[in-house]
Amino acid sequence: MSSPNRFWRIASRPTGEVSAANFAWSEAPVPAPGAGELLVRVIYLSIDPVQRYWLSPDATFGPPAAPGMPMPGRVWGVVEKSPDSRFRAGDLVAGPGTWSQWCTLPVAMAEPVPDWPGIPLLAHTSLFSMQALTAYFGTLEIAQLRKTDTVVVSAAAGAVGSLVVQIARNHGCARLVAIAGGADKCRWLREKLGADHAIDYKAGDIGAALDAACPDGIDVYYDNVGGAILDAVLARIRPHARIACGGFISHYNEAGHAQGIHNFSMLALKQARAEGFSCFEYVHRADEAFATLRRWFEEGRIGYHTHLVDGLERAPDALAGIFRGSNLGKTVVQVSAPDRRTAP
Amino acid sequence: MSSPNRFWRIASRPTGEVSAANFAWSEAPVPAPGAGELLVRVIYLSIDPVQRYWLSPDATFGPPAAPGMPMPGRVWGVVEKSPDSRFRAGDLVAGPGTWSQWCTLPVAMAEPVPDWPGIPLLAHTSLFSMQALTAYFGTLEIAQLRKTDTVVVSAAAGAVGSLVVQIARNHGCARLVAIAGGADKCRWLREKLGADHAIDYKAGDIGAALDAACPDGIDVYYDNVGGAILDAVLARIRPHARIACGGFISHYNEAGHAQGIHNFSMLALKQARAEGFSCFEYVHRADEAFATLRRWFEEGRIGYHTHLVDGLERAPDALAGIFRGSNLGKTVVQVSAPDRRTAP
Numbered sequence: 305m306s307s308p309n310r311f312w313r314i315a316s317r318p319t320g321e322v323s324a325a326n327f328a329w330s331e332a333p334v335p336a337p338g339a340g341e342l343l344v345r346v347i348y349l350s351i352d353p354v355q356r357y358w359l360s361p362d363a364t365f366g367p368p369a370a371p372g373m374p375m376p377g378r379v380w381g382v383v384e385k386s387p388d389s390r391f392r393a394g395d396l397v398a399g400p401g402t403w404s405q406w407c408t409l410p411v412a413m414a415e416p417v418p419d420w421p422g423i424p425l426l427a428h429t430s431l432f433s434m435q436a437l438t439a440y441f442g443t444l445e446i447a448q449l450r451k452t453d454t455v456v457v458s459a460a461a462g463a464v465g466s467l468v469v470q471i472a473r474n475h476g477c478a479r480l481v482a483i484a485g486g487a488d489k490c491r492w493l494r495e496k497l498g499a500d501h502a503i504d505y506k507a508g509d510i511g512a513a514l515d516a517a518c519p520d521g522i523d524v525y526y527d528n529v530g531g532a533i534l535d536a537v538l539a540r541i542r543p544h545a546r547i548a549c550g551g552f553i554s555h556y557n558e559a560g561h562a563q564g565i566h567n568f569s570m571l572a573l574k575q576a577r578a579e580g581f582s583c584f585e586y587v588h589r590a591d592e593a594f595a596t597l598r599r600w601f602e603e604g605r606i607g608y609h610t611h612l613v614d615g616l617e618r619a620p621d622a623l624a625g626i627f628r629g630s631n632l633g634k635t636v637v638q639v640s641a642p643d644r645r646t647a648p
Numbered sequence: 649m650s651s652p653n654r655f656w657r658i659a660s661r662p663t664g665e666v667s668a669a670n671f672a673w674s675e676a677p678v679p680a681p682g683a684g685e686l687l688v689r690v691i692y693l694s695i696d697p698v699q700r701y702w703l704s705p706d707a708t709f710g711p712p713a714a715p716g717m718p719m720p721g722r723v724w725g726v727v728e729k730s731p732d733s734r735f736r737a738g739d740l741v742a743g744p745g746t747w748s749q750w751c752t753l754p755v756a757m758a759e760p761v762p763d764w765p766g767i768p769l770l771a772h773t774s775l776f777s778m779q780a781l782t783a784y785f786g787t788l789e790i791a792q793l794r795k796t797d798t799v800v801v802s803a804a805a806g807a808v809g810s811l812v813v814q815i816a817r818n819h820g821c822a823r824l825v826a827i828a829g830g831a832d833k834c835r836w837l838r839e840k841l842g843a844d845h846a847i848d849y850k851a852g853d854i855g856a857a858l859d860a861a862c863p864d865g866i867d868v869y870y871d872n873v874g875g876a877i878l879d880a881v882l883a884r885i886r887p888h889a890r891i892a893c894g895g896f897i898s899h900y901n902e903a904g905h906a907q908g909i910h911n912f913s914m915l916a917l918k919q920a921r922a923e924g925f926s927c928f929e930y931v932h933r934a935d936e937a938f939a940t941l942r943r944w945f946e947e948g949r950i951g952y953h954t955h956l957v958d959g960l961e962r963a964p965d966a967l968a969g970i971f972r973g974s975n976l977g978k979t980v981v982q983v984s985a986p987d988r989r990t991a992p
Contacts, residue, residue, distance in 0.1 A: 364917060530913050549916040564908015569874050572893040572924035573708055579923075580916040 309334045311404030312375045312619055314359065321627060322356045324620035327375060327403075334406045341408040343385040344397055347642055348429050350378035351613070351622045351635040352463065353553045367400060374402040375619075378434070379409075380417060380425055381640075391416070396425060403619050405639055420598065425642065430463065430608035430634040431601060432594050437583040439467035439526075440593040442548040444475060446581050447524045454479040454518050456537055458505075459528035459553055461489040462626070463634035466497060468526045468550075470606045473498040477524075481517045483510075483533060485629040492632060496607075510536045521545075529553050531563050538567035545576040553627070609633030653678045655748030656719045656963055658703065665971060666700045668964035671719060671747075678750045685752040687729040688741055691986055692773050694722035695957070695966045695979040696807065697897045711744060718746040719963075722778070723753075724761060724769055725984075735760070740769060747963050749983055764942065769986065774807065774952035774978040775945060776938050781927040782894060783811035783870075784937040788819060790892040790925050791868045795820040798862050800881055802849075803872035803897055805833040806970070807978035810841060812870045812894075814950045815941075817842040821868075825861045827854075827877060829973040836976060840951075854880045865889075873897050875907050882911035889920040897971070953977030 308331045315328040337343045355377060358366035367376040379401035383391045388411045391397060396417035401407040417428050430436065442464075443449050455472050459465040460482030469482050482499035484490055490502035501517040503510065510533055514522070521542035527534050530552030537547070571578060586593070600606040611631035613622040616639045626635055652675045659672040681687045699721060702710035711720040723745035727735045732755045735741060740761035745751040761772050774780065786808075787793050799816050803809040804826035813826050826843035828834055834846035845861040847854065854877055858866070865886035871878050874896030881891070915922060930937070944950040955975035957966040960983045970979055 527916075530916075534912070549913075552913040552916055564910050565912045566908050568878070568909045568912065568922075569893075569896040570924075571922055572871075572874075572896055575924045575926050575929065577921060577923040578912075578915055579921040580914075580919045582919050585919065 307334070308332065309404060309406045310616060311402060311407075312616070314369060314371050314373050314375050316371055317359050317361055318356070321624065322359065322620075323624050326359070327620040329617065330374075335408050337385055337387070337408045340387060340411050342383050342388075342391055342397065342411060342414055343406060344379065344381040344399075344401065344409050344414075345384050345406055346379045346381040346401060346404060346616075346639040347425065348380040349401075349403060349616065349619060349637040349639050350380075350429060350433070351619060351626065351637055352378075352435070353551065353626050355623055356627070374404060374407075377401060377403050377619075379407060379639075380429060381407075387411070398428065403616065403637075405616060422602070423598070426610055426612070426636065427601070427608045429636045430610055431467070431597050431606065433634070434583045435464045435634065436467055436597060437586050437590055437593055438550060438581075439464045439471055440597065441583070441586040441589070442526060442550050442581060443468050443471045443524075445586070446548040446579050447526060447546045449475055449477060449524055451476040451478065453477045453523035454481070454520065454542070455524045455526070456481045456483065456514070456518065456522050457499075457526045457528075458483045458533050458537075459551075460484045460493055460497075460499065460502070461629075461632050462528060462553075463631075464550055465526070465528050466493075466609050466633050467606075469493060469497045469499055470600075472526075474600050474605050479518065481514075481522075489629075489632060505533060511539065514540055524548070526550060527552070530565075535565050535567050538565065538570045541570055541574050541576050543574050543576070545574055547576065547578040549578055549580040611635045613637045615639075651678070652676065653748060653750045654960060655746060655751075656960070658713060658715050658717050658719050660715055661703050661705055662700070665968065666703065666964075667968050670703070671964040673961065674718075679752050681729055681731070681752045684731060684755050686727050686732075686735055686741065686755060686758055688723065688725040688743075688745065688751055688753050688758075689728050690723045690725040690745060690749055690751060690960075690983040691769065692724040693745075693747060693960065693963060693981040693983050694724075694773060694777070695963060695970065695981055696722075696779070697895065697970050699967055700971070718748060718751075721745060721747050721963075723751060723983075724773060725751075731755070742772065747960065747981075749960060766946070767942070770954055770956070770980065771945070771952045773980045774954055775811070775941050775950065777978070778927045779808045779978065780811055780941060781930045781934055781937055782925075783808050783815055784941065785927070785930040785933070786870060786892040786894050786925060787812050787815050787868075789930070790923050791870060791890045793819055793821060793868055795822065797821045797867035798823040798825070798864065798886075799868045799870070800825045800827065800858070800862065800866050801843075801870045801872075802827045802877050802881075803895075804828045804837055804841075804843065804846070805973075805976055806872060806897075807975075808894055809870070809872050810837075810953050810977050811950075813837060813841045813843055814944075816870075818944050818949050823862065825858075833973075833976065849877060855883065858884055868892070870894060871896070874909075879909050879911050882909065882914045885914055885918050885920050887918050887920070889918055891920070891922040893922055893924040955979045957981045959983075 358369040399409040461484040482493040493502040702713040743753040805828040826837040837846040
C-alpha cells in the first residue's frame, strides 16, 4: 500500500453549470480504516445528476459536500480490509463512498453485492442499483401504472429514464412515449428500448410533439427534468393522471430562481396527482424489485445500459457531460481493474 | 302561474374580472317542465367562485355556460310540479338549476333535502352541501390529516375554507393556520372558527408570515387559491407533505397565462404529494361525511356560515363580490320566501 490514493476534492461550489474546475485532483496515502470501517478498492464510481444538487449551498438532502471535502459518490469495489465477519477481503461491496481509488465505508452502510450467476458487477451499477429502485417503484407504486395508460418519460435515455421505459414496456401500457435530446437517443429509445414514440425535445416545440404522440392526453408522466417539459405535460394530462416526480435535472444547474410552472392548476382541474418520492423509502422492498428485474433480464426482456468512462481522472467531465446529454444510460467511471466478476 | 319568471342570462364571457355587465336580467313565462322534470320554485341559489370558471371559453368541466344561455347554478327550492312518485309538490329539493326564480330539474339530477330536526334549509347550502364534501374529503382523505400536522388553509373565510378550518379543528391537528384577506376575517377565523394563527395575505409578505406561523414547516396545505400563496407554501413544506388542490381562485379572473409556480420541485425534494380531487368522486360517501358533520353541529362544534344576499337581482354582484373577498363563508342568494323549514 505504498502507492498513493488519488481522489477528487471539491474545489468550489458551481454557479450555473458544473465543470471540471469545481474539482481538484488530489493525492494522499491510502486511508487507514477506522473502527467499524471497511477499506475498499473502488472498481466503479457512480456519476449521477443529483451529485450536482449535493454541491448547491441550499441542498436539503444528500451527503456533506462542501469545498475542501472529498467528492461523495456511490462506489462498487473490492473489500481489502474488514474488521467485521460479515465482510472478507475479496468480497464485492457497494456503498456511499467518494470519488477516489480507495475509500473507507462504515460496515453499517456497506452492502454486499450478491453473487448472481451471469450477472456482472457492471449490471449492479444500473439494473440492481438505487436508481433501479427509483425507476421500479416510481413507475409501479407512485405512478400506479396501468395497462391502459399513455405514459410519458423524460430524460428517457438517462440512468433512471432508460429503466423506466423498459419497466413500463415489460409491465404493459397502452402507449409509451420517451423524451430525450437528439435523434440518436430517440432512435435508440424506439429501436432498442421499445418506446412507441420518441420525442427529441431539442428539435422543436415540445407541446406540438406531445399532441402528436399523445392525441388523447397523458395518464402517467415519469418526470426526471421539471421545467418546460413538465409544464407542457401538465397542459395535456387526462383525468386522474399521475406524475411521479423523480427529479428535475433542468433546475440543477440553475443558479437563481427556477422556471415557473404555469399549469399546476391542471392537478385540480383533472383530479390528478403529482408525488415526489425517494428510493430510500423502498430499500426494504429491494428484493421484490430486483427479483422481477433479474427475471426480466434472464428472459432477455430488459438490459442494463451504461456509459462507461475509463479512469477516475475523467470523473468531473463525466458529471458535466450528463448535463450536456452526452450519456446513454447510466454513467459509470471505471476506477480500477475489474475482477473475475466484472466482465460485462 | 301568470307571473313571469325572472332569471339571469349570460350576456358575455368575462375577460378578467367577472361583473354584472356579463349578465342580462331576463323575463319569460314560468317554464313548463318536460317529461321527467320537476318544476322548482327556487328559495336559495348557490354563488360559487367556480361559476366564474364555467364562463371561461376553455372550461373543461362544469355545465354548459355560453352567452345567451341562462346562467347555471345550484339551487335549493320547493317542488311545485312533479311527474315522479319520488317527489311531491311541497317537497324540498336541491339540484343543478339556473339563476332563476323558477327552474326545471331532471328528476334524475334532483336530490331530496333530508328533513333533519333542527337543521334549517340554509344549513344545507353550506354544511351539507357539495362544498362540505369537498372540504371533508379533501381534508381527511386527500390530505390524510393527522393529529401531529401543521395545517395551512387558504381562502379560509370562504365557503370551503371555513369548513376546512372547522373540520381540521374537530378532527385534531397540531397547528392550524388560516390565510384570508383582511383583519376582520382573520379575527373571525381565530376567535370564532378556532384557527391558531390567521394570516392577512394583503397585509405583508406571505412568506415571512408563514415562517412566523409555521416555524417548523407545513405538513398539510388545503389550497383554494393557487398562485403566489401556493408557491410560498411549497417553499416551506416538510417531508411527506400533502397538498389538497381544491381550487385556484387566484387564476379564475386571469384572462391570459397563469402565474408560474417556482417551487414545484419541492414535491420531489420533500417526497411530497399534491393532488386534485372533485367532490363528485365522494358523493357515494356523502352519508358518512354528513353524519359526522351533523353530529358535530348538534354538539355545537361546527357551524354553517353564510353570506346571505337578498334578491335574485343581486346575484351577479354577489359573484363579483367573492373575487373582491366581500363574503364571509358561503355566498347564497335568497330568491324567494323561505318555507317553515328555512328559518335559520
